[in-house]
Amino acid sequence: MATFRLRVVTPERTVLDRAVQEILTRSVEGELGVLPRHMPLITPLVANALTVYVEDQSPFHVAVAGGFLEVNEREVLVLADSAELPEDIDVARAESARNRAQSRLEQGGEEVDVARAKRALARAESRLAAVDPGRARGAPSVSSK
């Protein structure tokens, strides 16, 4: 099957650079899948667990905390504020971040920065979803092909 080059870069480091068959992610517009020979595209991403399909291997996730996706004729580039592979994710920390954001949202009130709490929640959920796809709601489920 045809493949394309996927690069996931963050200000700290390049998280992923390899040939892949398909990716599934979420842009500000909604779910977005990219296959080889996709047309050139630039779109902002929201925090999500990016699903990567590769040859001869079960698909895996990368937790991406917002950023941009660029598709051009050479490669697919994910510019993320931060990105982590499942093995690098601190589950306990992500869980506590999620709980914190949730309680802040429920608590409401004037002094709560709702947009910020929502972003924190989305980031935490994307991390948890990358580790365990079944856990977080709304995550694209991964079925072995």
Added chain:
Amino acid sequence: MAGGGLQALRRRIRSVQNTAQITRAMKMVAGAKLRRAETRAKNAHDYFDAIQAITAHAVAGTALQHPLLVERQVKTAAMLVISSDRGLAGPYNASVLRQAVQHMRSRSEHNHVVMVVGRKGRDFFRFRGQRLLDEFVNLGDEPTYRQARVIADAITGHYLEETVDVVYLTYMKYINAMTQTPRTIRLLPVDRPEQEPSSSATHYLFEPEAEEVFEDLLPRYLEVIVYGALLDSKASEQGARMMAMDSASKNAEELIRKMILERNRLRQAAITREIAELVGGAEALT
């Protein structure tokens, strides 16, 4: 009669030895910090290049106007100058500041305001009576993305309020531990790159609309450039400091070597003189 000169020289040697010890320690510290700063700067480079490429593609792929892209009639120009908080970094601060001042002189038809990072630059411009629009000091040894964002937000704010019409950035580009060159680039308005001949046919799809993508992309682009410049400057600073402390240590060693020679000569002279006196005294008795 153990020579006032000899005593003073001994004291001087000890003092230089102490100083050399400090410069050697500072060199080691700068070297360790340089390695970390260098790694950080290198790791950020991919991201830096990537966002520059994306922005170039996006800006070239559309005729759209955005407030951060519009070229205005320039009345007031802002300089963002990145210097260090600490000195003893050889020519590091002097050469960034000189570059900034030269840049301003070459465009003397504009009013200039200065935004400065680092205490050394702040003190320099304050002393010269330059108006400072913003100052960012005490960034620490490892600049964070958040700090870059604060700076970028300030720049965008001034630009959109039309306090300033163009923003330049002067920083020290890191080449390697021995070489750093001061560099001035234009931050705002964002450059519209020349159409690359090879990919001029590429037509990007924007999702959602190009305006909204730009709304997200351009501020981020600015943050990343500032972040990259902060990291490069920090690596340059540590490199310059390491080199400066290395040559200071070498100079101290050379000085100590010469003084020890002189001390030995003086000591020998004193001994000879004492013997001569003893012999003279013994002769006088007989």
